[in-house]
Amino acid sequence: MENGNLSYTHKNYLIETIDRLAMHKMNVLHLHLVDDQGWRMEIKKYPKLTEVGAFRVDQENIIWSARLPVSSLDKGTYGGYLTQEDLKELVKYAQLKNVEIIPEIEMPAHVSSAIASYPELSCFEDPIGVPSGSVWPITDIYCAGKESTFEFLENVLDEVIDVFPSRYIHIGGDEATKINWEKCPNCQKRMRTENLKNPHELQSYFVKRIEKYINSKGKKLVGWDEILEGGLAPDATVMSWRGVKGGIEAAKQGHDVVMTPNTHCYFDHHQGHQNEEPLAIGGYTPISKVYEFDPIIDSMTVAETKHILGGQANLWAEYIPNNSQSEYMIYPRLAAMAEVLWSPKELRDWNDFSSRITTMFERYKELDINYAKSIYLVNPTTEVDLDKKEVYLSLINEFSNSDIRYVLGNQNINENAIKYTKPLGFKETTIVKASLFKNNKPIGKIFLDTIKFHNAVACKVNYISPYDDNYKGAEALGLVNLIRGTKNHHDGQWQAWLKKDMEVIIDLENEKTIKEVTMGSIENQGRNIYFPNTIEVYASTDGVNYTKIAKTEHFFAINPISELKDFKMSFEKTTARFLKISATNIKTTPKGTDAWLFVDEILVN
Known part of the structure; x- marks a missing residue:
C-alpha cells in the first residue's frame, strides 16, 4: 500500500495482475475489499466508510503484528480506496480478459474499519480507531441483533452488486470472536426470538439472512469455511482455507466448494529458506509444495467431487510493503497453481514442470515482473555428532537431480567448485559456499555459511x-x-x-x-x-x-x-x-x- 489514495497506484497494479492472470489461464480474481485495517471500496450511501475507514495511523515502520493500538481520536493518514468508477473500469477490463472479479465484503468480523466509521454498527457502540496492524481476538464485529445492521449491509451490498456483475458475492465470515454477542442484549434477544442455541447458530442466522438477500439479487453467496459453524446457509459456496476438512464436509452436504488450504495455497508464506527470504507472515510454501496441491481429495465420492469448483491462491498483504514484493510472492508460484488446476492428475509431473518453469522465468523477465528465484536456493540441514564433535551439512534443492556444487574456505566457486554428492563433515571452523549449477555455471543466490567450532562444544x-x-x-x-x-x-x-x-x-x-x-x-x-x-x-x-x-x-x-x-x-x-x-x-x-x-x-x- 502506498501513502495517499489507492486509486492510481493500485488500480494500475490490479490491471497488470488481470493481464498476468489471463496469461496463466486463471479466470477469477477474488478481490478482498474490506478488513479491519481498511475499507477499500467507495460506498456512496455511507461516505465515512472511506473518509474514516480507509485510512489508518501510519505505523508502517513497525512489523505488522507489533503495531501499537490506536484510539478513535487518532487520525489515520495512511491508506486510500478505489472509487466505484475505478472498480467498474477494472471489471470492464477483466471481462475483456475473461477474468471474473468476485468482491469480498467481510462480515460479521474483520470490520473494525466499518465500526470506526459507524460505531452504532457494533453491539455496544464504543468508538474505536482503524487498527494500524494485527487485531486478535477480533471482538469488534457487527451486531447481529440490530435490524439497522442488516439495513446497512443490504444497502452496501446493493452498491457492490451494482459495480460487480459476478455470479458470486463473497461475505468472508471468518475469525469472528463472538464474546460481545454473548453479552449484547440485542443479540440475546435475537437468539431467543429465533430459537438459537448459541452464538455459532447466531452467526448461521446472520449468514443465512444475508444469503437470502444476495439470492434475491440473482447472486450466490460464498464464504470462508467458518460459515459451516452453526449450520450452513442453503445455497452457500464454501472456500475451505483451514485445511480441506471444511471443504470435504460442505461437499458431503451438497454444497459447492473452492479448495484453498493454507498448507498449499497461501502465497504470503515463505517460499525459500527464511534466512534468504523477505519478511513474511510465516509458514513455508515453496513452489514444489504448491505443485502438490490437488483440490480433489482421494476420499471423496464421485458425487462429492462434482461440487469442487476449483482452487484458489491467496496473497494477504500484511507483510507486503509494495507492488514489487507482491509480484515476488505471487510468481512463479501462480504458474504451479495454474498447472495443477488445469491439468489432469495423471499428467502432472514435478520433474517435467521444474524443467519448463525456467522458460516462464524468461517471460517474467521480459515483462519486468519481479519474480522470486527461490527455487534456485540451496537449502541446508545440519546434524551434529557431539561425541565426535563433528558437524554434518546436507545441501538440497527443489529441482530433482540438482547439480549442487561447493567450495570450502575462500576458494572461488566459479573455478574450484566440487560436485556435492553426500553430507559434508567438519571438525573445525570452516567457510562453506554452495550453489546450484547449470551449464557449469552457478545460478541463483550463493549459499554462504561458516561452521563455527568453539571451546564450549558439548560442555x-x-x-x-x-x-x-x-x-x-x-x-x-x-x-x-x-x-x-x-x-x-x-x-x-x-x-x-x-x-x-x-x-x-x-x-x-x-x-x-x-x-x-x-x-x-x-x-x-x-x-x-x-x-x-x-x-x-x-x-x-x-x-x-x-x-x-x-x-x-x-x-x-x-x-x-x-x-x-x-x-x-x-x-x-x-x-x-x-x-x-x-x-x-x-x-x-x-x-x-x-x-x-x-x-x-x-x-x-
Whole structure:
C-alpha cells in the first residue's frame, strides 16, 4: 500500500495482475475489499466508510503484528480506496480478459474499519480507531441483533452488486470472536426470538439472512469455511482455507466448494529458506509444495467431487510493503497453481514442470515482473555428532537431480567448485559456499555459511534460569551443540525465556585460556521476540568465585525486520573453567505484552 489514495497506484497494479492472470489461464480474481485495517471500496450511501475507514495511523515502520493500538481520536493518514468508477473500469477490463472479479465484503468480523466509521454498527457502540496492524481476538464485529445492521449491509451490498456483475458475492465470515454477542442484549434477544442455541447458530442466522438477500439479487453467496459453524446457509459456496476438512464436509452436504488450504495455497508464506527470504507472515510454501496441491481429495465420492469448483491462491498483504514484493510472492508460484488446476492428475509431473518453469522465468523477465528465484536456493540441514564433535551439512534443492556444487574456505566457486554428492563433515571452523549449477555455471543466490567450532562444544550447561517448555532447543546441550538457529524461530534450535532473564553456567571441563564469548540471538518484534538489553560474562576457576570479564548493552529500537545477531564480547585473555552468562529480557513489549528472549548458541573462544 502506498501513502495517499489507492486509486492510481493500485488500480494500475490490479490491471497488470488481470493481464498476468489471463496469461496463466486463471479466470477469477477474488478481490478482498474490506478488513479491519481498511475499507477499500467507495460506498456512496455511507461516505465515512472511506473518509474514516480507509485510512489508518501510519505505523508502517513497525512489523505488522507489533503495531501499537490506536484510539478513535487518532487520525489515520495512511491508506486510500478505489472509487466505484475505478472498480467498474477494472471489471470492464477483466471481462475483456475473461477474468471474473468476485468482491469480498467481510462480515460479521474483520470490520473494525466499518465500526470506526459507524460505531452504532457494533453491539455496544464504543468508538474505536482503524487498527494500524494485527487485531486478535477480533471482538469488534457487527451486531447481529440490530435490524439497522442488516439495513446497512443490504444497502452496501446493493452498491457492490451494482459495480460487480459476478455470479458470486463473497461475505468472508471468518475469525469472528463472538464474546460481545454473548453479552449484547440485542443479540440475546435475537437468539431467543429465533430459537438459537448459541452464538455459532447466531452467526448461521446472520449468514443465512444475508444469503437470502444476495439470492434475491440473482447472486450466490460464498464464504470462508467458518460459515459451516452453526449450520450452513442453503445455497452457500464454501472456500475451505483451514485445511480441506471444511471443504470435504460442505461437499458431503451438497454444497459447492473452492479448495484453498493454507498448507498449499497461501502465497504470503515463505517460499525459500527464511534466512534468504523477505519478511513474511510465516509458514513455508515453496513452489514444489504448491505443485502438490490437488483440490480433489482421494476420499471423496464421485458425487462429492462434482461440487469442487476449483482452487484458489491467496496473497494477504500484511507483510507486503509494495507492488514489487507482491509480484515476488505471487510468481512463479501462480504458474504451479495454474498447472495443477488445469491439468489432469495423471499428467502432472514435478520433474517435467521444474524443467519448463525456467522458460516462464524468461517471460517474467521480459515483462519486468519481479519474480522470486527461490527455487534456485540451496537449502541446508545440519546434524551434529557431539561425541565426535563433528558437524554434518546436507545441501538440497527443489529441482530433482540438482547439480549442487561447493567450495570450502575462500576458494572461488566459479573455478574450484566440487560436485556435492553426500553430507559434508567438519571438525573445525570452516567457510562453506554452495550453489546450484547449470551449464557449469552457478545460478541463483550463493549459499554462504561458516561452521563455527568453539571451546564450549558439548560442555555441561547448568540452567540457573530454566528455558520455556515451548522452546527447548536441543535441551541440555542446546546452547553448545554447534547448530545455529534460523529466522524460523520454530526450527527446533532456539531456547527461549518468556519475561525472564537467561542465566547459565558453562563448565569447560578444564581450565582454558579464553578471550571472546559470543551469544546468538534473534529479534522478530512481530512475534514479541526481542534482543536482550544487556549480556554479562563472569569467569571462575573454581565454580564458586566469579569475576565479571565482559558486558555488552543493546538499546531498544523499532526493528521492522526479522534479524539474527551475534553479540560478540572480546576481553583480555583470561583463564577460566566456569563461565556464567546472563542476558536480561526487556520483559514487556511496547504493546504491553510479555516479551521473549531467544538464544541459539554461546560460543567460547
